[in-house]
Amino acid sequence: MKKLLLFAAFAAFTFTTAKAQSEFRIGFKGGVNFASVGGDFTDNSNGRTSFHIGGLVEIPIMEKLAVQPELMYSSLGNSNEDSGSESYGGLTYSYKEESDLKLDYISIPIMAKYYIIDGLSVEAGPQVSILIKAESEYDYSETVSGGGETISNSESGTDDVKELFKTLDLGFGIGGSYRLDFGLFFSARYVIGLSNVNDFNNYEIEDLEDFYDGKEFKNTNNVLQLSVGYSF
Template identity: 30%
Template sequence: MNKIILLVFTVLITCFTLNAQESKYGIRIGANLSSLNSDNITGDLDQSRIGVVVGFLADYRLTNKLRIQPELQYSGQGNKDRDLRVNYLQLPILLKYNITDVFNVQLGPQAGIKIWEWEDNQAGTTDFGTFDFAGVIGVGANITDNFFVDLRYALGFANVFDEGAGVNIDGTSRNIQLSVGYRL
């Protein structure tokens, strides 16, 4: 996990030091429809949580069609059950391929660090781990030169539950994210 985090931060630092001709910065805000995937939790995991996502982005041109977009975002995730709610500070690093001037596809890794979880869990079995790691795929559309919309799907690869808490629970996160944004 430390190697993954080091790789993500190395890519981020490289992105910020690029001497790109067309660098843009902006903000995104939207909604998540998130859930957890686990065979170890009893109850209804099909009830997804609707959460908010808000963040900052940098958009760097690599070629005429290819861009890299590192972001720093807050994301409310988990399930509808309050004991299964968790919020992350995430760092997605997306490669964007512009199919046309309007439409693009996005792909990349996303590292997350837990910043909040529901504290009043009765069972004591849903302690979340500190880190999450996911793969992100998405599509985007430029409404104007500055305004855009994104639709993304993130599939977690790491166990989101704390393995050191003495409880043997495995589970991964997944979410669909719809957002609007503004680039300066």
């Protein structure tokens, strides 16, 4: 009798877990992006902290397997800082330049989601992103000193640089999430860029690749996303 009761309890638990894991769900999430742009001309680059927000649908395929397409607004990019000084003719010239590249995308990840245990899942899949805005915020200052005098000059502003970047960006994401019984979930995902995001064909300098000995320039978006959301 004990064995029968234990078997019934185990079967009920297994059925409940499988059912919870294979339900169709709709949800939303948002969180922080730790983004960077890798590749050429990024020696002085730092990461950029930004955000993502959007919705998702979880579609059950098998007992522990689901497909999760998402529609996200995600802000990527990087920051740059450069400074230096040199002296000549009794004068000292110093400069400092800071810039923040903002690349805003509509992203469509399609994740294959596998439940390890109830609530805990791992996920992986491709992501397609469409660039909707690209801006560069800059702050430049310079000083010339000598003979007891100092002359300073500074400039700041925002430039639209969308023509320098390709509209389509492809990536691949991998991560995991944990969902509580009442629908709140937490997730972490790393998306590595697979395609070249820059488009120097529109750059003002003609024959740019020839200027750099025919080198093909390549930059990719990379981002770590930490999210909190709710699904029902």
